[in-house]
Amino acid sequence: MRFWPLFLVSAAAVGMETALTRYFAVANWSDYGYWVISIVMVGFALSGVVLALGQGRLQRHAAGLFATLPALLCLSAALGYAGVIVNPFNPLALQNPDTYAPQLGLIALYYVALLPFFFLTGLYVSLCFATNATRVGAVYAADLLGAGLGSVLVLGLMYLVSPFALIPYLLPLLALAALGAGRLRKRAGAAALVALLAGEALLGLGPQAAISQYKPIYPPLHTPGAKVLATVHSPRGEYMLLDDFTERVNTDISNNSGMMGYPSPPRSYGLYRDGIRIASLPMPGVGAQTGYALGALDALPYTLRPHPDTLLIGASGGMRIAETRALGAGPLTALEPDPVLYQALREGLDGSPPVPSAPDLRIFNDNPRAVVTPGAGYDVIDISADFLDEAPANVYAVSAQAFAADLAALSYNGVLSVPVSIQDFPAYALRMMATMREALILRGVADPGAHLILYRSAWNARLLASPAPFTAADIAAAAKWCNDRSFDISYYQGFDAVAARSNLYNDLPAVSFTDGTMDTQGDDDSLADEAPGVLAGQVTPSSSAFDLRPVTDDRPAFYAILRLSQLKLLLARLQILPQAEIGALVNLAVLAQAVIIAALVLLVPLAAPRRARQGHEVLRPAVYFSVLALGFLFLELFAIERASLVLDDRAMGFSLVLGAMLVFSGLGSFVSGRIANATAAMRLAWVAVALWGVAMLWLSGTAALAAGGLPLVLRVGLIVLCLAPVSFAMGLPFPLGLRQLRGEFFLPWAWGLNGAFSVVATPFANLLLRTIGLHAVLGGAVLLYTIAALSFPALEGQIAWTPFLKRSAAAD
Template sequence: MTSPRRSLWALALVSLATVGFETTLTRYFAVAKWSEYGYWVISIVMAGFALSGVVMALARDAFARRGPALLAALPAVLVATAAVGFHYTTTNPFNPLQLQNPATWQPQVWNIAGYYSALLPFFFAAGLFVGLSFILNDRQVPRVYAFDLVGAGAGALLVLALMYVLHPFDLVPALLPALAVAAVFAPRARLAAVAAALVALAGAEGLLLADNQAAFNDFKAIYAPLHTPGARVVAERRSPRGDYMLLDDFTERVDTDVSNNAGLLNLPGPPQTYGLYRDGNRVAALPKPGPLDLGYAAAGLDALPYALIPHARVLVAGASGGFRAMLPLALGAATVDALEPEPTLRDAVAHGLGPAPPLAHDRRLRLLAASPLDVSGIGGPYDVIDLSADYLDAAEDNAAAYTVEAIAADLRALRPGGLLSLPVSIRDFPVYALRVLATARAALLAVGTTDPAAHVIVYRSAWNVRLLLSPTRFDGARIAAARAWCDARSFDVSYYPGIDPAALRANIYNDLPAVSFSRGEVTAEGADDAIADEARAVLAGRPTPSGADFSLAPETLDRPFYYAALRLDRLGTILRRVEILPQPEIGALVNLAVLAQAAILALIVLLVPLLAPSRVRAAPGVVARAVVYFPALGLGFLFIEITAIERASLYLGDRANAFALVLTGMLIFSGLGSLLAGRARGPWRMVLPAAGVVVLWCAAAALGATPALLASLDWPFVVRAGLVLLAIAPVSVALGTFFPLGLAQAGPTGFLPWAWGLNGAFSVVATPLANLLAREAGFDRVLIAAALLYVLAAVAFPLSRREHSWLQTASHAAD
């Protein structure tokens, strides 16, 4: 039985809205909560799809008889469940901080269950719609899959466009009409079904527009200043990168680390500013109208390089609303090249934002959009390369500036005797300074330094650390000048060549005691400097006490995770100390939690055939192969997609556009591959070449992607975006052939919906597993794993000699 051709347009519309809703929910968690919790959305989506496959497999005869009627009725159900699910998501009182507290975590587990209860019905119903579309068109599986993928790609593009005009909290109402229109194209569409969809749409829009309770939770950085007397939002800007709000509040000042001795030095404190927030997190201070006030500059922790090298030629990464771009000039620098790859921040500096004025023109300053990985093509050599303290958090991809490759490139761009200044916050853990120090050591070795310890000075305040690296060994005069400068400002020098840590303890300005993470106890007596205790060992490559509890592995472009200090093999210790973990480190634990529940779901779906042993006996060979084939596809496809998104984010310097470009490109090209699969005369003849393409592509990407990326970073954005699409096209076409070919073979055995659910279940496993594998071993290993999975899929292809339809099989079983 084949449904009318127009029913495939209904499938495309449902896929469009489903992917759009998934993306919208991810944005909601990023804005209202923290982005790490967006992983739940992926889990809920694929769980709904997998469970729908389970239900259809167990009740195949009923779905065979009522399939067309269900497709006509489901659009109204989808509209209603999307609206109700989002409404209850926004009213859920989940608090991530309480989840980390041993005394308050239990109610939060129920709140997490509440998210699943609210959202699972929609994705279950969407899975039913997609699965039924395959069942009712089981002789046109490649064509159905192509419509599904192209619709999903269109959904990703639509949400990307909507983000420029709508707040993330207002996106869902814009997606619901697509679901209602799907009722018009559904097979056997009747007036009653269309009317039900329109009534559901009216009620859903009324609920979401009249009672939208989405809001920032009270732990977001913007919450407190936004609710102080007189606070007001003076400008907003929306984009796929985030929702930007400029806040005027008496608490907003330049976020810089200034000496406690500023008064003794006759220097003022930081001036009042506007605060710029993205998704509720503060990213920069923007100046108020009038001359830029930099009187505090000489008292800042970041001013030392300019005291050691007067009249320097400077490269600054991160303009910090204009303050850090001009600070070197205020300290006597000759010229400044200021890199600001974050488009909204760069535009605010160049053209202003709301009442915040643009930076005054100065012929000594250039504002550039280049990546810090491309310093060699900017115009050096430089005397000073300086990363702003807020650069790391200004954009997710800025963490690449702390990789071995980036630091090595910076060192090569310095003149002999030049200085690279790297900031590290130690508000959470001093271990971050040690990990950056280990990365700096690897970079110094990479540029040919034989004794890295001779090229490093580390100094700090109570809350922040600065690492000074030089391609030239630090001599006694320079070390003495740095120490005198720090003494005048009550900053501590934690390391310099020849330091005596024991003698250092007699004159510590800012006590930083060593604390055992596992025991939660101070391990030193009297004043201490935990960084000084271990710096020499780290620079020598020797084991340290912190290495027992934390990972000090250098950050690389293959493992570009700044917040990856936790050692997951010490999970018991981590869970005992979860209340003190920094928020960015929670992402790994969320991945572990999602992986655990995904594994349980996958096991349940795998065991479904055991509930129908007669069907297993009817086609044991096909079923046994399908148990391997579809999980391998679910894992392998997302392994490649996640790696491609990560590489494209770094290449384009824009995670939002990279995500949309890769996701849309892979879906559309995979749809093309599915159409090609429909023309295959022999499935086996297409599977083997497609597997070869995947293996060769993964090998080429693992070996050549990083060098190619670094060689073309300075090319125009449009050209780079085109190259991303060109790069993912061949593998995406190949990937698009596997699923429809396998599904067409599984269909005649009566296991088509089960195979659909099996693929969905292991897609749930794939996302957290890929993230954890990349965190621990790198993205190249993720690609190698993907290649092996597709080889396994090719070997296990469920080839069947039977050529009758799933509906015929179900009908015969009913007879």
């Protein structure tokens, strides 16, 4: 209870970090949320450096600082958020070599706006360590438990208010911390109240956050007569249902639809999440207008397998259900994991009617990996075109293991239909083929090429796969169907790409990513040219330029085909890179900055007077606290990815893992203060982490899939139960290490190292996941904790330096 003010400050700080991350996801793009993590940890690192180099001056004035900081935190939080709101950063200009320079200055302004708050927060936390050096376990416990509360609090608020309105709810926590200022409580409370009122007034009356004009929702939202019919607040995202004359059913239609008597897609409502369109919802009376579906790119499977028993993965707000019924689907099972879209299917959503019930229609909101079972006997499994981009966790539905499970759930000659956009890079279709090839191999298929058909329009492609080889009759029917609708076949076994050029409807020339030149011989189909090589596992022009390795459960990022080793080339082609690929470059930029900062923090002892170091060994603490920060974040990222697979929801997975790990780590830190033998306790913590890591390496994938079909409450409980023991163990090493240090220099320096290397950990772990796989992240965490155990500061029995407040009182 002594440290409840620290508890509140930590809760507000993590809440602000989460709220700012959500701000960037809605106002700009989620990838730029990495800056927030960087700014937070840079602030913490700088606070440790300042305190370490201050040689005890700040510690001697700790009572006054504890009374002043809550008011300063309130003001800096409000001013920082206002500064973020008015920043005119343009993400599109950042990708243009001719206009990116001013954007770098605007990014720097984000740091200027937010760094003061997180520096002051770090100063508050490090002062708590400095003035309670004999109780570092309790201090760290209050810090972690408060952070856990902050993550849970913001998660709950996301159900109630807009992401733009989260931060005003956090300022009172900072103001309340002033009541813990001891004999200065009244003065501190009055200052904090004034700061709170000023901050709330600024956020309420000052500049207001809005969706960037560069987000897809902005143009339709600002057309005449546009109306927002519904807004749904959720940790998954901010949903908006838009009624606008430009909104139509989003499907790829044949150029020959009019000649064949098919109508155009009807008007619809547009459902947007975080400003990005994810589905078309039917307008009243429009659900029956489905004649256009006969001319859609995704209709071919229903011609090859008439009246099929169908599994539809992603219902697109109900439009795909109506379309597949119009195409003659027999018994239909539809999966819609997104809770808002599922509600729209079942109950309607503010004007959009629900899907009419039918005896042969079943609708579930389950994870596809939990519903698809071997031997189900579906004739068609159809993945909707917008499903992959509907939610981040849906990427697990297009891994090689997921496709293998889908194939096992088909009848012998059933068809799995998988969409892929080729609008940005046709290479995405080749990566999908490589992934499906791997899935067929996992199913024991010796000749994957005989089981595949690839066809396309100018913008999208569909890959059809079957447990049985496609017959000559199947291929002939597919060729006629495509020819009638001006679609092009790009692959089937025996396909003659050269001969097909004489009757090509949609030109798709090969464009060199290396030099930007177009290699054309008249009408071209670059997919047809490279598909045989991809299926044979050979090097092709695209595989040389892009990473076309199969998507797997261990390496689940589908939009990750850029070769980061070619950084100079990527920067030269920055203007044409898809938005989904930008996150990797942001990670690289943050990592480069983080490495420089971490190196500077490591070198701080060189700037400190020899007397401040008190003869203390520097190398072991430097290694110890650096690898601890890396290891904790590595293991956290691994747990978030696995929880996202279990919950089929990355936002919930992130919040649950973060909250559970912080709470149980806090309990471990609290217990650390009662442990006499710190070295033995550190070794036990390392053993616990190592054993847990080995178990997760072998079991986590299988366990995650097995748990996917359980009720949500049980899945949440299992995740918490799995994280509790390892998180408890991970809460021990940091306070145990701090107990081994002496002097007013080393304790804040260790805190600074923890912050600096936490900045390094997040982008580094994300890049490892992208390029090598999740097993590398988990293995790296175990290796880092092993290094920590070997470098544990060997000063057992020596108590850290005397708290300055007590020393000053004794002197008086």
